Amino acid sequence: MPAEFIRILIGLVAVAISVGLIGLVMVWVERKVAGHIQRRPGPYEVGPSGLLQPLADALKLVGKQLFMPDKADPILFWLAPVLSFLPVLLLFLPLPLGDGLYALDVNLGLLLILAFSGLAVLSLLLGGWASNNKYGLLGAARAVAQSVAYEIPLLLSVLAVSFVAGSLNLAEVVKGQGTWPWNWNIMTQPLAFLIYMVSALGETNRAPFDLPEAESELTAGFHTEYSGMGFGLFFLAEYANMVVVCAVATALFLGGWNGPVLPGPVWFVLKVSLLMLLMVFFRWTYPRVRFDQLLNINWKWLMPLAVLNLLATSFFVKLAQFTEVRW
């Protein structure tokens, strides 16, 4: 038991460090990609090609005075950013970086991730509600409507994969996939992958579904009133959530640590980074959808498709079992 405890402790420390690093690197990547897409250089002044710019920004955020608007609810207001960041650390624990390389071996890893990522929407709601700000409240309302809606197709598409793999343990799902791309789950479940990626964008409030913080309509949405590290935590949590979503996609659909030549963890990180880069490209390519469009995409397209996909998958899984027994 102590060994398990130490494993989790080491895992948590490693996760905390890597979340910080990922936040810094992703800010840099995001700004560089945005710059190059718009044919600007992006940050280039601080450090070699601007690599230290996010560090400087982070230090500035840490050094800023913490402000709270008048008549805001102090407890909820300060609880929200903490609440948005804390479950993120937990989400990283069951992610399998390599064969046996995970902090928490839990056979319901997928369920754990889905359950605790649901907490994020609560923190957005609290942050927007407690700020005593109309933009915050509107952002919070949007966040709830959007996250609740997009959680369903996300779950259904994940379920389809775990039906095929017969497990909710991410490591087991990865082990069920082969080395080469045509042995990955994306070949058998392409629709589930598409639905998963779209819903993941909606879940993480990334553009083109970044309506809760839509800066051109709601200034900054739910985190309008946050400055300094309050904002910093929300920001960090957003990037960490992106990583989690991409890592789950990698494990479920892209063969996880499976890959030729290179060692497993390298493949895993490579695939996750590629997905992250794709998400960044999405943000700077697509305009933000309207709110009714957002919900229409979900309820009229993703939901029925995910349900159909799940039904078809379960039918074929049952069929396979049936024929196996007969043989």
Add this chain to the structure above:
Amino acid sequence: MNAIKEAIKTVSDLWSLMVGLRVTGKYFLEPQRTVRYPWKAVSNIGTFKGHLELVGGGQKDPFKPRCISCGMCALACPSHCITVVKKKAPKPTPEEEKALAEAKANGEKTKDKAPKDPEKFVYDYSLCSLCGTCIENCPAGALSFTGNVYMAGYSRNDFLFDLVVKLRDSQAPAPAEPAAVPAETSEA
């Protein structure tokens, strides 16, 4: 039937997402347009429209304004930022006065001795909107914009110029330092 058609159209329209990604991907790989300014300047910096200046070349002297003090610029200026002060005629010496009186007595037409170039050409850059109306209205072609990008000052008075003085000062040799550097290198 109509609903199916609509659905098919929606799905086929998803291709536009790929087109968008291709466009941003192409832009991502193309060279940047930004000129990293403090280290590099744009090549067409000469096209910058800075403050007004008087064009030299009056009376064959490159440092005397071509201006004839007609005041058309001040009249045309919508911002009233130009004041032209005419030169007074020099006080005639007694001999000249005598000659003048004689000429008048003889019924000859006397010439106005006052020089045409302005005494002062006061220009308030803080008011100027750089519209160029003064330049268009100048009959002598005596006004133009400078390409001076780096104008800065600490107070409003720093932008109040006498352009005549500015033109005269431009003939003074530039600060000695740049000239001194090549001299040193040639010695070495």
